[in-house]
Amino acid sequence: xxxxxxxxxxxxxxxxxxxxxxxxxxxxxxxxxxxxxxxxxxxxxxxxxxxxxxxxxxxxxxxxxxxxxxxxxxxxxxxxxxxxxxxxxxxxxxxxxxxxxxxxxxxxxxxxxxxxxxxxxxxxxxxxxxxxxxxxxxxxxxxxxxxxxxxxxxxxxxxxxxxxxxxxxxxxxxxxxxxxxxxxxxxxxxxxxxxxxxxxxxxxxxxxxxxxxxxxxxxxxxxxxxxxxxxxxxxxxxxxxxxxxxxxxxxxxxxxxxxxxxxxxxxxxxxxxxxxxxxxxxxxxxxxxxxxxxxxxxxxxxxxxxxxxxxxxxx
Amino acid sequence: xxxxxxxxxxxxxxxxxxxxxxxxxxxxxxxxxxxxxxxxxxxxxxxxxxxxxxxxxxxxxxxxxxxxxxxxxxxxxxxxxxxxxxxxxxxxxxxxxxxxxxxxxxxxxxxxxxxxxxxxxxxxxxxxxxxxxxxxxxxxxxxxxxxxxxxxxxxxxxxxxxxxxxxxxxxxxxxxxxxxxxxxxxxxxxxxxxxxxxxxxxxxxxxxxxxxxxxxxxxxxxxxxxxxxxxxxxxxxxxxxxxxxxxxxxxxxxxxxxxxxxxxxxxxxxxxxxxxxxxxxxxxxxxxxxxxxxxxxxxxxxxxxxxxxxxxxxx
Numbered sequence: 001x002x003x004x005x006x007x008x009x010x011x012x013x014x015x016x017x018x019x020x021x022x023x024x025x026x027x028x029x030x031x032x033x034x035x036x037x038x039x040x041x042x043x044x045x046x047x048x049x050x051x052x053x054x055x056x057x058x059x060x061x062x063x064x065x066x067x068x069x070x071x072x073x074x075x076x077x078x079x080x081x082x083x084x085x086x087x088x089x090x091x092x093x094x095x096x097x098x099x100x101x102x103x104x105x106x107x108x109x110x111x112x113x114x115x116x117x118x119x120x121x122x123x124x125x126x127x128x129x130x131x132x133x134x135x136x137x138x139x140x141x142x143x144x145x146x147x148x149x150x151x152x153x154x155x156x157x158x159x160x161x162x163x164x165x166x167x168x169x170x171x172x173x174x175x176x177x178x179x180x181x182x183x184x185x186x187x188x189x190x191x192x193x194x195x196x197x198x199x200x201x202x203x204x205x206x207x208x209x210x211x212x213x214x215x216x217x218x219x220x221x222x223x224x225x226x227x228x229x230x231x232x233x234x235x236x237x238x239x240x241x242x243x244x245x246x247x248x249x250x251x252x253x254x255x256x257x258x259x260x261x262x263x264x265x266x267x268x269x270x271x272x273x274x275x276x277x278x279x280x281x282x283x284x285x286x287x288x289x290x291x292x293x294x295x296x297x298x299x300x301x302x303x304x305x306x307x308x309x310x311x312x313x314x315x
Numbered sequence: 316x317x318x319x320x321x322x323x324x325x326x327x328x329x330x331x332x333x334x335x336x337x338x339x340x341x342x343x344x345x346x347x348x349x350x351x352x353x354x355x356x357x358x359x360x361x362x363x364x365x366x367x368x369x370x371x372x373x374x375x376x377x378x379x380x381x382x383x384x385x386x387x388x389x390x391x392x393x394x395x396x397x398x399x400x401x402x403x404x405x406x407x408x409x410x411x412x413x414x415x416x417x418x419x420x421x422x423x424x425x426x427x428x429x430x431x432x433x434x435x436x437x438x439x440x441x442x443x444x445x446x447x448x449x450x451x452x453x454x455x456x457x458x459x460x461x462x463x464x465x466x467x468x469x470x471x472x473x474x475x476x477x478x479x480x481x482x483x484x485x486x487x488x489x490x491x492x493x494x495x496x497x498x499x500x501x502x503x504x505x506x507x508x509x510x511x512x513x514x515x516x517x518x519x520x521x522x523x524x525x526x527x528x529x530x531x532x533x534x535x536x537x538x539x540x541x542x543x544x545x546x547x548x549x550x551x552x553x554x555x556x557x558x559x560x561x562x563x564x565x566x567x568x569x570x571x572x573x574x575x576x577x578x579x580x581x582x583x584x585x586x587x588x589x590x591x592x593x594x595x596x597x598x599x600x601x602x603x604x605x606x607x608x609x610x611x612x613x614x615x616x617x618x619x620x621x622x623x624x625x626x627x628x629x630x
Contacts, residue, residue: 069593127466141560143458143465150458150562151442152595157559160592162552164479169552169590237477237484244472245456245560247465275484277475278384280467 002054003305004062004101006045007297008091010034010082013041015048016298020060022118024295026052038085046098053099061102062095063301068107068138072153075105104304108132108297109156110147112290113140115300116252120291127248130290131158132255133235133264137173141246161238172238176231178210178257184227185213195223214260225263232264236271243272243281254290317369318620319377319416321360322612323406325349325397328356330363331613335375337433339610341367353400361413368414376417377410378616383422383453387468390420419619423447423612424471425462427605428455430615431567435606442563445605446473447570448550448579452488456561476553487553491546493525493572499542500528510538529575540578547579551586558587558596569605 002025007014009032016027028051030044049062067080075092077083092103106114113122113130122128126145132138137159141148148155159173174180185197185208196216201207216224239251257264269287276282292299317340322329324347331342343366345359364377382395390407392398407418421429428437428445437443441460447453452474456463463470474488489495500512500523511531516522531539554566572579584602591597607614 069595143463144461146459146461148458148561151564151599152562154562154593154595155560157592160559161556162590164549164552166481169586171592234479237479241476241556244475245470246463247467247469249466271484275477277472277486278469280384280469284466 001060002057003060003302004049004052004099005298005301006049006062006064007301008032008045008064008066008083009297010067010080013045013048014298015045015052016295016302017052017054018298018302022299022302024298025054027295027298028052032083034083038083038089041083041086042089042091042094045095049095049099059099059101061104061305062099063111063304064091064095064103064105065108065111065297065301066091066105068109069154070105070107072104072106072110072149075103077105102305106301106304107138107140109138110140110149111300111304112254112292112296113142113147113252113300114303115292115296116254116290117142118303118306119299120296121252121286121288122250125248125250127246128250128252129242129246129248130252130254131235131239133177133253133257134255135178137177137235137238138255139242141248143246158238158242161241163234163237172234176234181210181213181227181231181257182208185224188223188227193223196221197224210257214257214264217260217263228260228263229267231257232267233271235264236268237275239268240272240275243276243285247281249284250286250288252288252290254296258289316375317372318375318617319364319367319414320613320616321364321377321379322616323347323360323379323381323398324612325382325395328360328363329613330360330367331610331617332367332369333613333617337614337617339613340369342610342613343367347398349398353398353404356398356401357404357409360410364410364414374414374416376419376620377414378426378619379406379410379418379420380423380426380612380616381406381420383424384469385420385422387419387421387425387464390418392420417620421616421619422453422455424453425455425464426615426619427569427607427611428457428462428567428615429618430607430611431569431605432457433618433621434614435611436567436601436603437565440563440565442561443565443567444557444561444563445567445569446550446554448492448568448572449570450493452492452550452553453570454557456563458561473553473557476556478549478552487549491549496525496528496542496546496572497523500539503538503542508538511536512539525572529572529579532575532578543575543578544582546572547582548586550579551583552590554583555587555590558591558600562596564599565601565603567603567605569611573604 003018005016014029069078077089095103116122128142130140139156139158161172217228318333329344384393392404410418431437443457445455454471454473476487532543
């Protein structure tokens with residue numbers, strides 16, 4: 001038996017054929033071309049699937065990783081920000097009719113969680129949190145071996161955990177994700193602060209993005225370090241809440257911002273250590289970087305098909 | 316078949332005999348007498364159980380509601396604040412040896428959740444949050460029909476969700492539970508603010524507790540209203556995070572502070588409505604007061620024995 005995996009992204013689509021052990025046997029990719037419209041993208045998804053379909057072996061099903069929000073129970077893509085004309089697209093149903101096998105749809109952070117549990121840093125864990133720090137802040141959460149989805153599949157929006165900032169409510173990802181780092185850096189540069197970021201960006205503010213701030217922090221630039229450290233502390237606060245709520249055995253950190261490394265992760269860990277109410281939460285807790293590389297979404301999408309982690313129909 | 320339920324509290328112990336439909340057939344209670352020490356309390360628990368034990372019908376098991384923290388997997392009471400010499404007491408094991416039936420132990424908020432799901436406001440729900448607002452702020456959370464416990468049973472400590480207050484980290488229950496309301500009221504009275512609380516307490520600061528602040532708010536006292544409203548807003552922020560994390564179908568609000576009613580609950584609901592990122596979280600959400608009265612802990616403790624909600628052994 002084989003499993004087909006699809007990773008639908010804003011810039012490219014990837015598809016793969018995997019065996020039941022979730023080993024990638026063959027992979028293909030193509031640009032998404034979202035500007036050509038939904039029908040063109042759907043056609044490319046179908047062509048890619050066909051191109052990796054095994055000629056003489058049965059296919060168990062198709063797993064699809066997609067940006068959220070989406071309905072994992074009904075297999076509907078709701079309104080992904082980087083696929084503008086995709087509103088309530090019943091992707092699982094369309095592919096089921098076309099290929100006559102079961103199709104399951106998962107949001108990218110949930111799919112990455114499944115991959116890390118199947119083959120990565122959280123292998124074999126039953127209580128796990130996957131945190132992705134990127135343009136937004138997302139998560140997949142495994143509770144006693146089952147993915148947390150919620151009533152209509154909208155659960156685990158960790159980036160929308162609420163903070164107070166000078167008595168004004170704000171959301172974690174508005175303060176601590178990539179665009180926030182870039183915005184804060186530009187504001188403080190515009191106010192005249194000294195920083196390596198000036199020369200690193202050739203004085204061009206548009207080049208000041210989260211990656212550049214991260215590089216400046218790694219080189220010890222005080223402004224960049226202050227911004228990255230504050231983001232780390234806020235993420236640490238949210239993570240402390242998550243430990244108190246979920247009491248996991250492992251937290252896996254992924255996403256582009258995690259590559260900043262210690263300037264971001266040290267303040268995060270310090271807040272967790274200081275604020276946790278009972279050492280039972282951290283005694284045997286592992287906090288680790290994501291272990292899987294470029295195939296994470298393909299492996300995770302295929303894992304959606306395995307019954308032990310699969311998306312159950314809602315009662 | 317019958318089920319025996321025990322509600323171990325700081326001031327009294329209650330026990331009951333229930334049928335399998337979780338109807339209370341007989342109940343007894345006695346003062347806890349915690350100051351007489353652990354052995355005396357254990358003896359009273361055993362005597363109470365014996366006094367409600369059915370003479371001629373088999374007993375399925377004993378369910379015990381206890382203050383946390385506790386280990387629901389091993390049935391161990393860890394360190395309840397109002398039972399001072401109870402440190403790591405293997406209560407389930409002790410009762411299993413004495414009565415030769417299965418014994419399950421649950422923390423009070425989880426037990427109340429099970430009762431509300433079995434017979435109360437959340438009847439039949441699979442995605443439910445029970446929030447108790449009292450001396451602390453606690454919760455029981457049902458994820459797709461199963462109680463969220465975490466790796467070692469320390470999950471759902473909602474009172475320890477983190478907030479920022481003027482850039483200083485603090486915990487929800489330190490700002491919004493009963494003792495915080497009393498403390499804030501005393502501080503502002505001591506600073507000379509006008510308030511009905513002065514005459515309601517006969518000028519005796521020690522009488523200013525959360526219940527009195529709640530009564531003053533219900534009578535329209537501006538100081539009490541301001542404090543209660545702020546607590547409601549902070550609880551609303553945490554509840555918004557919980558909706559984003561769990562996407563439940565119902566939130567049941569219980570605990571002594573919930574009796575303050577609209578002065579507390581209206582600001583809470585307003586924050587939820589304003590801050591939720593997508594109306595899918597609130598579209599069919601019910602936020603309701605707890606429906607069960609004095610027997611909630613007994614019904615919930617008995618529900619611990621039912622396999623569909625029971626505490627599973629950790630793998």
